[in-house]
Amino acid sequence: MQSEFDLITEDILNHPLFIETKNLMHHGNGNTVYEHSLATAITAYSISKKLGLSDELVISTTRAALLHDFFGYDWHEDWFKNYLSQYSGWQRFKRMHAFIHGDIAAERAKEHFNLSERQLKAIKSHMFPVCFSVPTNCEAWIITLSDKIVATREISQTVASYILSVYKKVLVSK
Numbered sequence: 001m002q003s004e005f006d007l008i009t010e011d012i013l014n015h016p017l018f019i020e021t022k023n024l025m026h027h028g029n030g031n032t033v034y035e036h037s038l039a040t041a042i043t044a045y046s047i048s049k050k051l052g053l054s055d056e057l058v059i060s061t062t063r064a065a066l067l068h069d070f071f072g073y074d075w076h077e078d079w080f081k082n083y084l085s086q087y088s089g090w091q092r093f094k095r096m097h098a099f100i101h102g103d104i105a106a107e108r109a110k111e112h113f114n115l116s117e118r119q120l121k122a123i124k125s126h127m128f129p130v131c132f133s134v135p136t137n138c139e140a141w142i143i144t145l146s147d148k149i150v151a152t153r154e155i156s157q158t159v160a161s162y163i164l165s166v167y168k169k170v171l172v173s174k
């Protein structure tokens with residue numbers, strides 16, 4: 001029997017464009033946008049349930065969380081670095097991935113899935129306080145918190161893995 005989470009998310013998880021996010025690297029050490037988005041949606045679902053939100057808000061929050069990084073490109077690739085290198089100073093700063101991808105993800109998600117204005121606003125503001133848009137509804141606050149919980153865990157794992165590999169090299173050379 002399918003879980004409530006599966007029923008809420010299955011159409012997005014089975015969408016060809018969402019499956020493509022398995023090929024997009026994200027927070028290092030093999031982490032992909034797919035893994036990160038799924039973990040963020042699971043965290044957002046869990047927080048929404050613990051807060052006792054209505055079924056409608058649990059569904060809205062979980063689906064927007066799953067699509068919060070649906071920007072559809074690999075920001076580590078050379079083409080993005082080349083794109084940024086055309087600019088300098090403030091013009092370059094405001095085009096950095098961290099500042100633009102919330103808006104891109106919201107526009108792209110809107111094209112392929114039926115999202116409410118509340119969900120679109122939540123996706124656009126998920127990088128708060130790094131981005132320029134402030135969360136204005138409960139979906140947005142839960143998604144920005146869930147994203148930070150998951151990203152912190154993933155980046156910590158990447159850093160730990162790197163430190164371990166350096167230690168191994170040092171110990172083997174002794």
Ligand SMILES: [Fe+2]
Pocket residue numbers: 068069101102126127
């Ligand atoms: Fe993001």
Ligand SMILES: [Fe+2]
Pocket residue numbers: 036040068069147151
């Ligand atoms: Fe994220």
